[in-house]
Amino acid sequence: MKATTWVQPTIVTVQDVPDPKILNRRDAIVKITSTAICGSDLHLLDGYVPTMQTGDVMGHEFMGEVVEVGADIGPDKLEVGDRVVVPFPIACGVCTPCVQGMTSACENSNPNAGAAEKLFGHPLCGMFGYSHLTGGFAGGQAEYARVPFADFGPLKIESDLTDEQVLFLTDILPTGYMAADFCDIEDGDVVAVWGAGPVGQFAMDSARVLGAGKVIAIDKEPYRLQMAEQAGYTTVNFDEVDVRSVLLELTGGRGPDKCIDAVGMEGSHGSPHIYYYDRIKQLARSETDRPYALRQAILSCRNGGIVSVVGVYGGMIDKFPSGSWINRGLTLRASQTPVHKYLRPLLERIERKELDPTRIITHTLPLDQAPHGYHIFKHKLENCEKVVLKP
Amino acid sequence: MALDSQARPSPSEIAVVGRALGVVSAALGVPLVARPADVADAIGVGRKPRARLAAQIVGGRELAAAAALLVRPSAPFVWARVAGDAMDLTLLGRALAGHGRRHRNRTVAATAAAAAITAVDVVAALRASRSGSATELTASTTIRKPPQEVYERWRAFSNLPEFMAHLERVDVLDERRSHWVASAPFGSAEWDATITEDVPGERIAWRSDQGATVPNEGVVRFVDAPGGRGTEVHVQMRYSLPAGGAGKLVARYFGEEPHQQLDDDLRRFKQVVEIGEVVRSDGAPGGKRARKEFPQRPAQPLSTDEYTEVTW
Numbered sequence: 001m002k003a004t005t006w007v008q009p010t011i012v013t014v015q016d017v018p019d020p021k022i023l024n025r026r027d028a029i030v031k032i033t034s035t036a037i038c039g040s041d042l043h044l045l046d047g048y049v050p051t052m053q054t055g056d057v058m059g060h061e062f063m064g065e066v067v068e069v070g071a072d073i074g075p076d077k078l079e080v081g082d083r084v085v086v087p088f089p090i091a092c093g094v095c096t097p098c099v100q101g102m103t104s105a106c107e108n109s110n111p112n113a114g115a116a117e118k119l120f121g122h123p124l125c126g127m128f129g130y131s132h133l134t135g136g137f138a139g140g141q142a143e144y145a146r147v148p149f150a151d152f153g154p155l156k157i158e159s160d161l162t163d164e165q166v167l168f169l170t171d172i173l174p175t176g177y178m179a180a181d182f183c184d185i186e187d188g189d190v191v192a193v194w195g196a197g198p199v200g201q202f203a204m205d206s207a208r209v210l211g212a213g214k215v216i217a218i219d220k221e222p223y224r225l226q227m228a229e230q231a232g233y234t235t236v237n238f239d240e241v242d243v244r245s246v247l248l249e250l251t252g253g254r255g256p257d258k259c260i261d262a263v264g265m266e267g268s269h270g271s272p273h274i275y276y277y278d279r280i281k282q283l284a285r286s287e288t289d290r291p292y293a294l295r296q297a298i299l300s301c302r303n304g305g306i307v308s309v310v311g312v313y314g315g316m317i318d319k320f321p322s323g324s325w326i327n328r329g330l331t332l333r334a335s336q337t338p339v340h341k342y343l344r345p346l347l348e349r350i351e352r353k354e355l356d357p358t359r360i361i362t363h364t365l366p367l368d369q370a371p372h373g374y375h376i377f378k379h380k381l382e383n384c385e386k387v388v389l390k391p
Numbered sequence: 392m393a394l395d396s397q398a399r400p401s402p403s404e405i406a407v408v409g410r411a412l413g414v415v416s417a418a419l420g421v422p423l424v425a426r427p428a429d430v431a432d433a434i435g436v437g438r439k440p441r442a443r444l445a446a447q448i449v450g451g452r453e454l455a456a457a458a459a460l461l462v463r464p465s466a467p468f469v470w471a472r473v474a475g476d477a478m479d480l481t482l483l484g485r486a487l488a489g490h491g492r493r494h495r496n497r498t499v500a501a502t503a504a505a506a507a508i509t510a511v512d513v514v515a516a517l518r519a520s521r522s523g524s525a526t527e528l529t530a531s532t533t534i535r536k537p538p539q540e541v542y543e544r545w546r547a548f549s550n551l552p553e554f555m556a557h558l559e560r561v562d563v564l565d566e567r568r569s570h571w572v573a574s575a576p577f578g579s580a581e582w583d584a585t586i587t588e589d590v591p592g593e594r595i596a597w598r599s600d601q602g603a604t605v606p607n608e609g610v611v612r613f614v615d616a617p618g619g620r621g622t623e624v625h626v627q628m629r630y631s632l633p634a635g636g637a638g639k640l641v642a643r644y645f646g647e648e649p650h651q652q653l654d655d656d657l658r659r660f661k662q663v664v665e666i667g668e669v670v671r672s673d674g675a676p677g678g679k680r681a682r683k684e685f686p687q688r689p690a691q692p693l694s695t696d697e698y699t700e701v702t703w
């Protein structure tokens with residue numbers, strides 16, 4: 001089959017690889033109908049996530065049709081022919097975190113747990129196409145994928161919703177929703193969102209449906225800010241204005257009640273000297289992440305507010321504003337998204353038309369053109385917001 | 392303990408010597424980092440920025456060695472100190488060759504001191520490595536099943552090879568005795584073992600019989616975890632490798648760090664009990680046979696040949 005594989009930092013290619021096969025009794029093989037490129041893939045592309053190997057199949061946002069199931073999958077759970085959306089965290093469904101809904105902390109899905117434990121103190125769950133720290137599972141920017149624990153993870157789509165309407169249930173819609181969910185939004189809350197990428201846009205939509213009084217989008221790409229504006233949000237271009245003072249102005253001097261970081265480790269900064277400080281440390285491997293949005297979100301948030309972090313960080317950061325965090329009683333929340341628990345509620349919101357995930361799709365390309373898709377998404381070319389690939 | 396550890400330094404001796412060296416490292420490191428110029432001057436290499444920088448780097452390294460040795464005194468860290476000593480001698484040698492007569496005496500004195508420290512380190516490292524003392528391992532995990540069930544899964548010894556990387560076979564001979572076959576870095580090993588204690592739902596203790604190539608003993612405890620969290624499994628074991636400490640170093644070199652092995656074995660035991668089998672990925676398709684973490688094979692589906700090989 002054809003698959004998008006990682007070659008070396010900054011290079012992916014589409015090549016022929018063997019078809020996936022059943023390896024465990026609860027596996028299924030899915031023939032992929034739609035798959036997408038995520039901001040997290042850019043961290044892999046650029047080599048910021050350790051343990052990538054040449055030949056690794058990329059992609060963790062995919063859906064399709066079940067074409068084969070393992071011995072332990074009963075027809076009551078999943079059958080050949082079912083149309084499914086596959087959550088990016090691989091989760092067993094029976095360990096304690098899984099039972100509690102924290103599927104992204106599954107204790108049984110990562111065969112390489114020991115390595116992740118060394119880096120992070122405790123292991124991570126398995127994930128599709130997301131380095132060997134999360135197990136070395138082939139991803140879904142391909143024609144087929146093997147899906148472990150297929151009787152627990154995948155959500156069957158039985159209505160006639162299009163792929164485009166449900167594809168983002170795999171990751172970014174639940175992620176944006178979780179970001180807003182972390183905020184415990186109260187009546188009249190001002191929610192500021194750093195990053196108007198796909199995750200940021202969905203965090204804004206979710207803050208809206210959860211009752212925020214005002215939603216503010218912060219980015220530097222005019223077309224992304226415009227997309228947020230069209231959806232009804234106030235925009236701030238951090239390349240043009242001083243973010244903190246504009247936020248104070250927009251909130252009567254209080255600061256946003258809730259702040260969401262939807263940027264992550266590859267953020268950019270308006271002041272070149274600060275950008276290069278962290279960029280150089282990153283290159284020297286004495287810091288792995290460039291946490292501008294996170295620093296700014298903490299400093300901007302009102303006293304006693306919540307800072308919700310869904311942008312991905314991979315290791316260590318410098319100049320973490322701990323004083324601001326602790327002395328002003330901020331709450332910091334973060335996670336890889338336990339997608340499973342949000343699947344049904346969000347599917348219902350899509351069916352009720354409260355959320356329209358298709359609004360962010362700017363490019364639909366054949367799988368062959370995945371490298372081009374990565375290129376325009378990474379470099380913000382052709383007004384690219386989200387790329388959907390069709391195998 | 393039936394394990395022979397005479398005539399070799401015990402783990403506690405390595406710990407004492409290692410800690411002592413850790414204190415020496417700290418004593419050397421602190422002034423080097425805090426007052427590099429003064430130290431550089433005192434050993435006669437001058438106060439120039441370069442000398443100061445070198446002193447600071449050496450100091451930083453000493454502090455790292457101190458931290459490592461104080462936290463976990465062991466042979467590899469002692470060898471790391473030897474490598475550090477070699478660096479000091481080189482630096483001082485260059486200083487001796489390079490600068491004028493005036494401060495030579497001080498540098499000569501510093502070099503002599505460094506050489507003496509090196510000698511102590513080499514002796515300590517050699518002794519630590521020669522130690523064939525028993526390796527003691529502990530590991531634990533929590534499994535979401537009642538203690539009795541977890542105990543029974545473990546007590547069925549012939550199933551242990553399903554998740555224990557090095558075990559090839561266990562034949563149960565009678566109620567108390569069993570025959571074990573394991574692969575190891577130095578070939579394969581077989582022994583008979585006897586259960587020394589067996590409390591259903593609580594604990595199983597065993598000891599290898601006389602003449603085992605890898606004498607070993609241990610205990611597994613099954614403890615009710617608080618608040619309905621299942622069962623805590625605590626494993627404590629001791630074994631000694633035939634080639635002694637050297638075998639251990641070699642094993643570690645090939646990525647078979649024993650603590651890691653036991654942790655991974657327990658993780659797979661949890662998988663077997665909770666989900667019924669060992670989880671496989673494209674990078675580690677062999678399940679328990681995927682002993683090496685790095686490099687895994689690429690995260691890419693297996694070819695038909697590779698597939699037949701791993702699914703035997």
Ligand SMILES: NC(=O)c1ccc[n+]([C@@H]2O[C@H](COP(=O)([O-])OP(=O)(O)OC[C@H]3O[C@@H](n4cnc5c(N)ncnc54)[C@H](O)[C@@H]3O)[C@@H](O)[C@H]2O)c1
Nearest residue numbers: 039040175195197198199219263264267268311312336337
């Ligand atoms: N927690 C999770 O489970 C999860 C899931 C999916 C994605 N993510 C992460 O979410 C982040 C965003 O994903 P995406 O797909 O939207 O990626 P993206 O790269 O398209 O979006 C990031 C946006 O942030 C903007 N940005 C950069 N620096 C900024 C700054 N200092 N202030 C404000 N905006 C800034 C960029 O211009 C870009 O528009 C990534 O880090 C991704 O890894 C996390």
Ligand SMILES: [Zn+2]
Nearest residue numbers: 038039040171
């Ligand atoms: Zn994603």
Ligand SMILES: [Zn+2]
Nearest residue numbers: 092095098106
């Ligand atoms: Zn689980």
